Amino acid sequence: MFSRTLHSLRHTLALRLTLWYAGIFAVSSTLAFALAYALIAAVVRERTDEDLQEDVEEYATFMRVGGLDRVKTEMMVDTEGDEARQVFFRLWTADGQQLWASDLSAWAGLDEPKDVLAQLADTEEPILKTLTLPQREHKARTIHGTIAPGVVVQIGESLEENEEFLAALSQGFLLVLLAVIVIGGPVGWFMSRRALRGVQELTRTAAEIANGALDRRVVVRSEGDELDTLARTFNTMLDRIHALIIGMREMTDNLAHDLRSPLGRIRASAETVLTSGGSKKEESEAMVATTAEECDRLLELINTTLDIAEAESGTAKLRLADIDLAEMARDAVELFQPLAEDKQIAIAADLPDHCPLRGDRQRLQRVIANLLDNALKYTPTGGRVTLKLDDEGERLKLAVEDTGIGISPHEISRIFDRFYRCDRSRSERGNGLGLSLALAFARAHGGDIAVDSAPGRGSAFTVVLPRSRHALPTGI
Structure with missing residues (x-):
């Protein structure tokens, strides 16, 4: 059981995100420490160099005030006892003769600084170097500087304290890094689970829908992510x-x-x-x-x-041609004139002389025919049906208005549904597809159909079409 759970966790996105979080924490912490360590080490080294330079200036002052004997006395004081293991002094002439040296028993392996003395002959600035001696555990930092004409002082200082400080800093970082990894795992797991909570809810909802619960929906939180x-x-x-x-x-x-x-x-x-x-x-x-x-x-x-x-579905292949919508509307009125006379309904047309349009003649004829047939079907004897056409430049409005029984507000939103028939129209012959077909053909031309109706007041169906076949903006 445990092995199956472990095996399933190995393939989860949450575990991969957790490992990524922990890895990013560890890498970012390592980079941050490396940068901090480099900066601190540079500061420590700079302070050591400044101290050595101050020592050279101090001994130059002693040389001016008390001569070489005063310098030797101060150096012996500075190297008394255990200090001889931490610092050493040597005095040299410009041509490389050693004038004096402190206790060098702890500094075996020191060489004569002939190359440094040669460099000092060309510059007045002190020369700093780092020494690695075979019998000493820690490195040493040395400085060579002129304290009087023809007299050069060499000061060496152990870097033991600096190295121990930086080593302690490294150990502290390792402990912090270990803590980051230990804490970063649970934190990463928590963050990944929290981030994937929405995905899990989505997955559960999809599974429930697949099992037949079609009314289930995902809960939308208010986090805006x-x-x-x-x-x-x-x-x-x-x-x-x-x-x-x-x-x-x-x-x-x-x-x-x-x-x-x-x-x-x-x-x-x-x-x-x-x-x-x-x-x-x-x-x-x-x-x-x-x-x-x-x-x-x-x-x-x-x-x-x-x-x-x-x-x-958008797969209808329109046979586009240049047509006169006004002429097409007049033909439709003439076609339905006998039916209107049989029902004693007045049918009129308010049309311009010409109205050019590029569209599918057969499908637009069916749009007009279906709307006229629908108006005549639900207009009682003595009523009136009017066909109007307005040319607004880039778009055309073809309206079929009647004084029929009208449509109730709660049914207007469904009259274009396939096979839908209003309660008061069920007694009439038909299959409930006429308006659906008209709307589908209008939209295939990039247009739409708007309805304005009320019970007892009649209805007005307005077909809005672009002059060329492009989609119209919403809100017609």
């Missing part, structure tokens, strides 16, 4: 998918219902003929006519559904 944006986008996607699934279910139910009625009538006609024994020619002809009519309705239903799906 990228995970919140991801959660909102994921929820929007789920809402869209859920709406599509519901729409598909409704479309399937409605399509099954609309297919069942014609098929039932076809079956009833066939059973009638079979029951009568097919003795009457008139009955057979009527059955054939009914069958043909219902098959036409089925084909129209299926073709319309496919046309809507093709237009909405």
Whole structure:
């Protein structure tokens, strides 16, 4: 059990992030210490060099005040006891003769500084060097400086204290680094788990949805980070998918219902003929006519559904041509004039002489025809239907207005749904696809359809189209 848990943790993003956090902490701490160590070591060395330079100046003063004897006396005082292990002095002539030296028993291996004395002959500045002696554990820092004409002092100081200080600093850093690694692991784990909490919630929600809980959504926190944006986008996607699934279910139910009625009538006609024994020619002809009519309705239903799906998916291939929308609208009014006269409805047109447009003639004709048919269908006897066309330059507005029964506010948002029919329109013949097809074709041309309606006041459907096939801005 433990081995399986450990094996699963090895492949988790949280563990990888934890290791990254701990590694970054360790590397950044190491770099920070290296920089601090270099700065501190430079400061320590600089202070040592300053002390040595001050010593040279001090002995030069002694030389001026008390001569060589005073200098020797001060040097002997400075090297009494254990100090002889920490510092040494040597006095040289400019040509390399040693004048005096302190106790050098702890400084075996010192060479004659002939090269340094030669350099001093060309410069007045003291010369600093670091010595490594074979019998000493720690290095030494030396300075050669002129304290009087022809007299050079050599001062050597052990770097034991400096090296011990820097060693203690290194040990302290190692302890701090170890603490950072020990603490950085849990802290990194906590930070990674916290950072991935939104991803885990997203994963759980996706798993629940995969198991059938389509109403589940990711909880959006109020932190405003990228995970919140991801959660909102994921929820929007789920809402869209859920709406599509519901729409598909409704479309399937409605399509099954609309297919069942014609098929039932076809079956009833066939059973009638079979029951009568097919003795009457008139009955057979009527059955054939009914069958043909219902098959036409089925084909129209299926073709319309496919046309809507093709237009909405963006795969519809428009046959674009230069057309006159005003002429097309006049032709539509003439086409529906007999139907309007039969229902005693006045149909009028308010159109300009010409209105050029680039579009698909057949599909735009169906848009106008569906809107006129819809207006005449739901306008009572004595009503009026008006077709208007306004040319606004870059876009055109084609409006179909009627004095019909109108549409209730809660139904306006659904009238363009496939197979949807308002409560007061169910008694009329139709399949609920006319407005869906009109909207799909309008949007395929880069346009849209707006509705203004109220019960008892009538309706106004306004098709807005760009003069050339480009998408219109929202808010038409």
